[in-house]
Every structure is written in structure tokens, then in C-alpha cells.
Amino acid sequence: xxxxxxxxxxxxxxxxxxxxxxxxxxxxxxxxxxxxxxxxxxxxxxxxxxxxxxxxxxxxxxxxxxxxxxxxxxxxxxxxxxxxxxxxxxxxxxxxxxxxxxxxxxxxxxxxxxxxxxxxxxxxxxxxxxxxxxxxxxxxxxxxxxxxxxxxxxxxxxxxxxxxxxxxxxxxxxxxxxxxxxxxxxxxxxxxxxxxxxxxxxxxxxxxxxxxxxxxxxxxxxxxxxxxxxxxxxxxxxxxxxxxxxxxxxxxxxxxxxxxxxxxxxxxxxxxxxxxxxxxxxxxxxxxxxxxxx
Amino acid sequence: xxxxxxxxxxxxxxxxxxxxxxxxxxxxxxxxxxxxxxxxxxxxxxxxxxxxxxxxxxxxxxxxxxxxxxxxxxxxxxxxxxxxxxxxxxxxxxxxxxxxxxxxxxxxxxxxxxxxxxxxxxxxxxxxxxxxxxxxxxxxxxxxxxxxxxxxxxxxxxxxxxxxxxxxxxxxxxxxxxxxxxxxxxxxxxxxxxxxxxxxxxxxxxxxxxxxxxxxxxxxxxxxxxxxxxxxxxxxxxxxxxxxxxxxxxxxxxxxxxxxxxxxxxxxxxxxxxxxxxxxxxxxxxxx
Numbered sequence: 001x002x003x004x005x006x007x008x009x010x011x012x013x014x015x016x017x018x019x020x021x022x023x024x025x026x027x028x029x030x031x032x033x034x035x036x037x038x039x040x041x042x043x044x045x046x047x048x049x050x051x052x053x054x055x056x057x058x059x060x061x062x063x064x065x066x067x068x069x070x071x072x073x074x075x076x077x078x079x080x081x082x083x084x085x086x087x088x089x090x091x092x093x094x095x096x097x098x099x100x101x102x103x104x105x106x107x108x109x110x111x112x113x114x115x116x117x118x119x120x121x122x123x124x125x126x127x128x129x130x131x132x133x134x135x136x137x138x139x140x141x142x143x144x145x146x147x148x149x150x151x152x153x154x155x156x157x158x159x160x161x162x163x164x165x166x167x168x169x170x171x172x173x174x175x176x177x178x179x180x181x182x183x184x185x186x187x188x189x190x191x192x193x194x195x196x197x198x199x200x201x202x203x204x205x206x207x208x209x210x211x212x213x214x215x216x217x218x219x220x221x222x223x224x225x226x227x228x229x230x231x232x233x234x235x236x237x238x239x240x241x242x243x244x245x246x247x248x249x250x251x252x253x254x255x256x257x258x259x260x261x262x263x264x265x266x267x268x269x270x271x272x273x274x275x276x277x278x279x280x281x282x283x284x285x286x287x288x289x290x291x292x293x294x
Numbered sequence: 295x296x297x298x299x300x301x302x303x304x305x306x307x308x309x310x311x312x313x314x315x316x317x318x319x320x321x322x323x324x325x326x327x328x329x330x331x332x333x334x335x336x337x338x339x340x341x342x343x344x345x346x347x348x349x350x351x352x353x354x355x356x357x358x359x360x361x362x363x364x365x366x367x368x369x370x371x372x373x374x375x376x377x378x379x380x381x382x383x384x385x386x387x388x389x390x391x392x393x394x395x396x397x398x399x400x401x402x403x404x405x406x407x408x409x410x411x412x413x414x415x416x417x418x419x420x421x422x423x424x425x426x427x428x429x430x431x432x433x434x435x436x437x438x439x440x441x442x443x444x445x446x447x448x449x450x451x452x453x454x455x456x457x458x459x460x461x462x463x464x465x466x467x468x469x470x471x472x473x474x475x476x477x478x479x480x481x482x483x484x485x486x487x488x489x490x491x492x493x494x495x496x497x498x499x500x501x502x503x504x505x506x507x508x509x510x511x512x513x514x515x516x517x518x519x520x521x522x523x524x525x526x527x528x529x530x531x532x533x534x535x536x537x538x539x540x541x542x543x544x545x546x547x548x549x550x551x552x553x554x555x556x557x558x559x560x561x562x563x564x565x566x567x568x569x570x571x572x573x574x575x576x577x578x579x580x581x582x
Contacts, residue, residue, distance in 0.1 A: 037400050
């Protein structure tokens, strides 16, 4: 039954003795998990080790050897200044901030309209959003590029902001799912008190959507921060370097200093990893809602 | 103001900008793309001619396009392996287990890491002279591997990076599906004397059937769109075109070779492939 439990992902009441078969089965489970974890962790560890090694140390020690000191922050300092990471983090922050605000505002407003009202164009709008789930915007970049070029916004903040702020369907789904849980009687009693629809949205619905908003803020922030495509294509000017593109520029400059590069890699990884460690719950709930609904 | 007028005003103000943006960045570009694919526009000059189907003909006659498609196929097969592994790990994690949350979080971690950081990290991991994998191979008296410069290997290396990155995501979705299966189903089947394999085959698999399809679809459309690894790690799909994917080839055609119209035709072909995959997936879901 222990095997049944493992195979089906259910817990069974453990009657009977703990047999040898069960023991080996459990052992196998943990071995596989540890192997998986090692595959995830080892590349990260190698980079972390390397990032703390001085130039001499890097050439003389093997990759798996621990650095002489984990307090040698020289590479981190150099990577931060030479990679112009203040500028990069600032630019990433700007596009994340406005991208997230756009998604929350437009996403909650659109979801509110589609969830609470019936109107003529509703079917058409639903259809367009359905289409947007099928057509990957990545395939459209050739024409989006020429469009943004004719608007004259390439190599300005506007290009990534326009693209990131365009609400994606997953955000609307997440909001819709939370709207299901907010009873319509709340709206109605507010209407008896004479509240306008705007007021109902602003002071009742939107505050009650906070868990959904939190999920969307985190998911979208991570997506935008990690995105490569849009930033490479539309923000290639030096002053517009983001954290993502800074690493690419940095690599072009000093291709052989792997220890310096490693420190740069860790700088770039840190923000989302910290966010993940602190806010796991929202991230997991967000991706399962988004994916399962699709 | 009565609620009917209010509703009209609210709908107009709330939906105007989102719809305008959707129109500008989704519908218009799609139509423009199709239109451009029938011209000879180079992306720079203002004028162009209509050239009929010749760009599409060129798509089918260009060997690099087929090579790229084959590489997307490698990503897809890799994605199937990823699904199998992810389902197995999800099943393990759904059982009673010490440290389950820690295992789950660690295995998921790569998914939230910056794509450029991952690319450069694996550049180092795959490094021919100083990389850790070749270090181990040499220590074991084996031949070191040219992960990123051997044309026969490079795409597999890049697909491996993609597996490392997305495995946890697939796993978490399977895990959520497994945990939503009601326990009573298993209890009653057990009373009927079903064994472990039968439980898995007749209860678990049918219950998560839809999620398996969903993940397979995500795998297929994701592999058709593979781009980031090749763009950064092998300098836009090198050596030569050995690790080129459909998407890197589109970007190179448009921005390196100024062959916009050809790139548009390529994009339309890619779009059609993704849409067909989506429709097949929806049909499968509706069938069940």
C-alpha cells in the first residue's frame, strides 16, 4: 500500500508492518529527489564559488574547489560598477513598475466589466482575448517592430512599457476567478445606498481583489524583470540597459574573466530569488491558476 | 445619474484603453504581418512591390528553415522527456514525504531566474576548457565534449538548459492537479481490491488527463517558440546555423539581413503551426 500511496500521490492509512519493499521504495524516492535537487543546485554553486575567487585563484584552482574566502567581494564590486548596474537596476525597476501598474489597472478594470456586466460587445471582446491566448506575440515581433519604429518609440522607455502594459489574458483569468468569489449582493447593497459603479469598483471590489493583485504583481514583476526578448530588441541603447541586457553588454566587454562574470550573474539572479523565497505562496498559486485555466 | 447611463460610461472608460492596446499590438500587427509577407519590403525603404507567394516559396526552399525546424523538433522531444520526468517527480512529491516543500521550492527555483543569467551560467557550465562538466569527464579519463561548438551536439545542450529551466514549472502544475484528486476515489477503489498500478492507470491518469494535454500543448508551442538560449548562448544560433531555431532565424532575417518580407512569411508559417497545435489541443479537451 505504501507503493500505491507513492504511485497515486495519496496517503494511505499505514496498517501492517514496514516491509523491506517499502523501505527500498522510499529510499528510491529520496534518491531521485536528491538527484534532482543536485542538478538544480550544482550549476548555481559553481557560479557562486567562482564569483568569490580572485583572478589568480580562478586560474589556479579547479571549478569545484571552494574559494579561499567567501568574504572576497571584489568581483561583486567590480561587476556592479563596470557593468553599470545602478543604471541597469534603475531601468529594470522603471519598466517593472509601470508594466505592473498597467497590468493591474487594465486587468482589474477589464475583468470587472466582463464579469459583472452584460453588453453587446462582450462576445466580441471575449473572442479577441481568446485569440490573444492563441496568437503568441513573439510571432508578431517583426510587424510590431515596424509599428513601434513608425511611432518613433524604439530605444525609449515607451516601447517596452506599451508592450508590457498590454494586459495578457492570464491576468484577466486570475481576476475573474477572484471575482467569482465576491458575491454580487455586495454590489447590490452598495447600489441601494446609492453608490456609483465607479465607487463600487474603487472602494469595494478592488480592495477585495487584493490577493489576486498581489499574485499578479509578483508574477508580472518576475516575468518583466526576466524578459530578454523585448529588452534586447527595443532597448539596445546604452543608457537604456536593463539588468538583463547589462549582462550581455558586460560579457561582450570582458569575455575571459569568468569570476567577474559569475559575480554579475549572481547580481542579476538575486532580486527574483529573494522575492521567490519570501513570496512562494503567491507565486505557486498564481502559476497554477493561470495554467490550469488555460 | 441612473445606472444604465453609468454602465455605458463605465464600460467605455474602463475598456477603451485595454481594447485600444489589444487592437494596436495584437490585431493590427497580425494583419500587417500577413500583408507584409506578400511584398518584397526590406524594412528600410518606404516603397515595396507585391510579390504573391514567392516569400512562402522561399521559406520552403531555404535549407536553414528546415534545419531550424528540425532543431525546434529537438526542443519538442526534449520537452516530452521533461513532461515524463515532471510527472514522475510530481507523483513522488504528492505522496507523504519529509521536506516536501523544500524539494518542491528547490526544483521550481530555476523557473524564476533571469534568462540572461541562466544563459551565461550555462555558458560557463558548458565551457570546453574550464567548465565543470568537462572537468568531471577529464577526471574520469573521458573525452571532453564541445557542448556549444560541435554542430551535432549544440542544440541538445541548449535544449538541456531549457529542461533545467522549465522542469519545475511543469512539475508544479502536475502536482497541483494530483493534489486536487479527491481521496475518496482511491479509498473506494482500494475496497474493490485495486493494486497500485491499477489505481494509477484508472484513477490518477484519467483525473489529470486534461492537465497532461495542457502541459503537452505548452511544450509544443513553447518548443516552436524556442529562442532565448540560442540567441544568447550560441550567438544567434551558431556555429553557422547549427543551433538556429525558427524564432532566431526570423529575427536574423529581419534585423541582420533586412529581409523583412521573408521574415514576415516565416512568422506567418510559425503562427499557423502554433494555431494548429492550439486547435488540436482544444479539440482534444472538448472530446473528453
